[in-house]
Amino acid sequence: MQLARLPRVRLAPLPTPLEEAPRLRHALGGGRGGPRVLVKRDDLTGLGMGGNKVRKLEFHLGDALAQGCDVLVTTGAIQSNHCRVTAAAACRAGLEAVLILRPGEPQDVQGNLLLDRVFGARIRIAPGPTSASVEAAVAEEMDALRREGRRPYLVPKGASTALGAAAYVEAYMEMLGQTTTMGAVVDAIVFCTGSGGTHAGLLAGAVLCQSGVEVVGISDGASRAELAPIVTSLINDVAETLDVAIRVAPEAVIVLEDYGGTYGVPTPECLDAIRLAARTEGLLLDPVYTGKAMAGLADLVRRGRWREDQTVVFWHTGGQPALFAHARALEGPE
Ligand SMILES: *Cc1c(COP(=O)(O)O)cnc(C)c1O
Numbered sequence: 504m505q506l507a508r509l510p511r512v513r514l515a516p517l518p519t520p521l522e523e524a525p526r527l528r529h530a531l532g533g534g535r536g537g538p539r540v541l542v543k544r545d546d547l548t549g550l551g552m553g554g555n556k557v558r559k560l561e562f563h564l565g566d567a568l569a570q571g572c573d574v575l576v577t578t579g580a581i582q583s584n585h586c587r588v589t590a591a592a593a594c595r596a597g598l599e600a601v602l603i604l605r606p607g608e609p610q611d612v613q614g615n616l617l618l619d620r621v622f623g624a625r626i627r628i629a630p631g632p633t634s635a636s637v638e639a640a641v642a643e644e645m646d647a648l649r650r651e652g653r654r655p656y657l658v659p660k661g662a663s664t665a666l667g668a669a670a671y672v673e674a675y676m677e678m679l680g681q682t683t684t685m686g687a688v689v690d691a692i693v694f695c696t697g698s699g700g701t702h703a704g705l706l707a708g709a710v711l712c713q714s715g716v717e718v719v720g721i722s723d724g725a726s727r728a729e730l731a732p733i734v735t736s737l738i739n740d741v742a743e744t745l746d747v748a749i750r751v752a753p754e755a756v757i758v759l760e761d762y763g764g765t766y767g768v769p770t771p772e773c774l775d776a777i778r779l780a781a782r783t784e785g786l787l788l789d790p791v792y793t794g795k796a797m798a799g800l801a802d803l804v805r806r807g808r809w810r811e812d813q814t815v816v817f818w819h820t821g822g823q824p825a826l827f828a829h830a831r832a833l834e835g836p837e
Pocket of ligand 1: 556661695822
C-alpha cells in the first residue's frame with residue numbers, strides 16, 4: 504500500500520481515542536442488553552475544532568503544497584464543517600481560503616460560519632442552491648484567482664476524493680489496531696455518510712483487512728441510490744492511489760436512509776439522540792450528522808440487529824460547532 508508516499512501535512516494528533524461507552528450502551532439496549540459500544544473519537548482531531556475533515560485535509564494540503572498552490576478553494580453548506588476545517592488548514596500552512604457556500608440554511612453568523620470568519624476565510628454565497636449554480640461560482644472563482652496570478656487549489660466537496668478516502672483507510676487500520684490491543688473484536692461500524700469519502704475509506708479498509716466488519720453508513724439525508732455509486736467509484740479511485748486490488752459492488756454498500764430526513768434539518772430522533780449521548784456519557788454529538796447516526800444506532804439496537812456479545816464502533820465524525828447554529832431546536836428541556 505502506497506499511503507506513506509502521499510504528500511501530507513500533519514494536522515491531527517493521531518491516534519484518536521477509542522472509548523468505551525457503558526452508560527450509553529445500557530441506555531440503548533434498554534432492558535434487553537445491546538451490543539458493546541465503543542466510540543471512535545474523530546471529533547478530537549484537533550485542528551479548528553476537529554472532525555473527520557481534518558484527516559482528509561492532511562493529504563489535500565500536502566498535495567496543494569506539493570503543487571505550489573497558495574489558496575485553497577472549497578464549497579459546502581452554510582454550516583459546513585468541511586469549509587470551517589479547510590479555512591483552519593489554510594491558516595496552518597500560511598495559505599488563504601476561499602469558501603463558496605451553498606445558500607439554503609439560515610445565514611446567522613453562528614457555528615461554523617462564525618468560525619470561517621474567525622479564520623479569515625473569504626466567503627462567497629453562491630447565487631443559487633443547485634449544484635450547477637455552486638459549480639459555476641467555483642469555476643468563476645478559480646478563473647478569477649488565476650487571472651490575478653494566484654495558484655488556487657480546489658478541494659472538492661467534503662474532501663471526498665481518493666486522498667480523502669485514503670485517510671479513512673488509514674483510520675480504519677488505526678481503529679483495528681486499537682481494538683486488537685483492547686482484546687475486542689469489532690462486528691460493525693456505524694457512522695454518518697454524506698459526500699461518501701469517509702464511507703469509501705472505511706469500507707475499503709474493511710475489505711482490505713478481510714475483517715468481515717459490517718460498515719453501516721447512516722445517510723445525512725442523501726439517498727442510497729445517489730450515494731452507493733459515489734462510494735464504489737471512490738473505492739476504485741483509492742485502490743488505484745494506494746495500488747491495492749479491491750473492488751466493491753454497489754449492492755454491498757450499506758446506506759440507511761431512514762434516519763437522515765432532510766439534510767441540515769435535525770429530526771426529533773436526532774435531537775433525542777444528542778441529549779441521550781450527552782446525558783449518559785457527557786458526549787456531544789452534532790445536529791446534522793452524528794446525532795442522526797446515533798438515532799440510527801439506537802433504532803438498530805432496538806430492533807435487535809446485534810447480540811449482547813457483539814461490539815459496535817460508533818464513529819464520531821465531529822460537527823459540534825453546528826450545535827450553536829441550532830440552539831432553538833435544542834433549548835427545550837425534553
Ligand atoms: C462531512 C461530515 C460527515 C460525512 O462525511 P463524508 O465523508 O462527507 O461522507 C459526517 N459527519 C460530520 C460531522 C461531517 O462534517
